[in-house]
Amino acid sequence: MSSSIKKLVSVPWLHNNIRNVKVLDCSWYLPFLKRDVKGEFLSAHIPGAQFFDIDGIKDQSKADLPHMLPPPEFFGSSMDKFGISNDDHIVVYDTMGVGPACRVFWTFHAMGHSKVSVLNGGLPAWAVQKYSTEKGEPNVNPNKEKYTAHPISNLVCSYTEVVKNIGQLKGSDGKEGMQIVDARPHNRFTGAAPEFRPGLSSGHMPYAFNVPFTEVTEAVDLKNPQVQTLKPAKDIRNIFTHAGVDLNRPIITSCGSGVTASVLYFALLNAGVSQSNLTLYDGSWTEYALNPYSEIVKDVN
Template sequence: MPPPPKPTEKELAELRKKKATMVNMFKNGVLVVVHTDEQAYVAEKVGARGIILGNDKRKDIDNKTYIAAASITTVKDVLGAVFLPVFVRIRQCHRAEAQMMSACGVNGIDEFEGMAATGNDLMPREAYKVPFIKGVKNLKEAFEAIHRGASMLRTACGVEEDVYKIHEAATILRTIDEEIQTIATKTDDPTLKKIKEYKESTSESLVDQVIKNKKLPVPILADGGIMKPMDAAMMMRLKADGIVASAQVFRTTEPDRRIRSLVLATAHHKDAKKLASICEAHESFGPKTRSAMATSSKILVSAPWLHENLKRVKVLDCSWYLPFLNRDPKEEFINGHIPGAQFFDIDGIKDETKHDLPHMLPSPQIFGASMDKFGITNDDHVVVYDTAGVGPSCRVFWTFRAMGHKQVSVLNGGMPAWGMHNYRTESDSPSVSPSHPSHQYTAHPIPELVCDYTQLVKNIGLLKSSAGAEGKQIVDARPNDRFTGKAPEFRPGLSSGHMPYALNVPFTDMTTPVDSKHPQVAVLKKPEEIRQIFASAGMDFYRPVITTCGSGITAAVLYVALLHAGIDEHSLALYDGSWAEYALNPHSEISKD
């Protein structure tokens, strides 16, 4: 593959200027190493300045592991998921790989020392339109990297990506700074000899510039498996210009909050009081788990996945219909359902004390008793589905989450997707042995996921007093004509309209036909499409959200869609009573527009 055409001196000067403008935006900021588009989105929403797409581990013909650049599919997925600059790690000096990634639209290249070098280091980096990052260990390597076209440097801490090497990173930063101060202040023979060697191997002007300014002319990032705010602050105090956050953060609980603590510590590294507060908050985060992204990745499962894992999960049919449709979901369940499934009656498993409101969240005791009848334990992976594709099952998904159940997934496409693959169904209700008495289901409610009327009204007051700038955002899933008050509510006696400062994202906007041959199979749209829909409605992904609808069913579709799009569940709540409760209260303020 031929290299890019050699630019003229004028074009080179313009390219250097553009690259310098980009890399300077990373000063006092955090770039996060990621491996998936979901991780990239998490990093973006908590304030990262950029993304570094890490390498892949693959198997060769002899089943030996080797490291390679991320696949083109992954590169495109990440580029489509975020608006941040995206760098991708490639093999050192690999011209074809650099050109290919540049052609894919990446914003920069990181030549990673952990991936085998290919050939000599004569790659014309300055001719590329994107900046290059190079890892260095001392001033000599820094001079050489800059001389050969690197626009940004980072500490090179070995061949293993994201390994915790804080001491090594700190040593590199100290070494480079000490070497700079030496050549800038000393005039003894050994120092002059060293300066001469630097100039002969790179360029006089570059070395003179560093001596004059007592610092490198390009940013240098601290990289070495950084995951703790105090480590980030230390690196900044050692004159790093920014931080590279380790991808290992995604193997912990609450990766978004951990990245946010790195962002804050990097920005406030000189403020000891703020640092103490940031570190204290960081210490409160949960313990490491095998994969913090596992929950996110299992929000949705496909029909083929469920078919393959049917014996390892518990399945619930959660179909539900509006009263005026005159359909009986339980009768339809008996006539045909996924093998082994049981029927979750949304109108039956509810709070019995709220007689004037439909299917309110059941108490922990009622929910636990229902799980015992189903033979479901706290450790079971539960898959919920419905006949709509993505609908009432989301309500039951949220119910499980609100009760603290960790492993619950929605069958994307529901019963229509199962039928599309011609998988077997069965009739009649399955016989289930209740959980053994010593393993009775115990709910562990998460109240933060549930919003009640009092909390909602208080939040509306906060929105009103700040002209919408403060408080949780309210997003309504009802059709636009009911939201604006142009069409009546189907529940007798209820006014249409909406809550003050609420946004409208109809739940029907969340789904799309699985393909042109199966228009009846509705599945959730891709994360980037969902994010665009919410953004177009005016929603800010950096602020918490309350979802609402007519009676708490389709609000859960938005809830699941937002999780699918990468929003942190700690930022979400569902208003259980929804419009059925809000509009029924004579003290509620109703807007129409």
């Protein structure tokens, strides 16, 4: 990862450097919320930004899994349409503050593109600081040179690898193997509340830890609670440690479908955890719980 590229950038920084970066709006919400994120983008976005459709730029062959990592060639052709080159510095943002943009941040990392940053506070922070926005589709100059992805396989964890890792954890009473950290809300993790997907069991994987993704962000300005920003590195480290996670051991992040697991990936990087100690379970709980052979733990009767 390039040491000169900030993982987290502020609104003033982006405003001052906007001509030197490519900006992507990566807003996404759970389907039951019925948000028209593309329509919202067309109504107001950061000048020059393009819309990265998390549900569109994905592995189209896996219908049961909503937004798996796209094949490298498809990702590359999508970047060509955006006019994004391998050398560009990308800034991603969303309308939650620090949320789905982290999924796209991780996607770029998984594709070998380290020059990517997340806008702290996202579009709400941009609006609160009264910077201008644009409407409609942006003007795009497609690439003259083809974008080539260079996937980093150890940033992505498969179902088979997760099951094998659970075997290591069970065989060592949690002392060996990668730690699994789940970003879902606590009541879904324990099995007390249902999953959003009909028929999908809640609960968790054996030996998994729970750090809900909402715990790593905060509203620092009480007058503008809609502006959620990333907590300081020290606080993030304390949150994971308090949950039982050893930050010196390798970690698999997981969630419902791979989006908020990326928030934990991003938070851990910002807290000083080495990228070599992190991977993300792309299929996450949806893939795991759909498999009838998966072992599911519930902490409630």
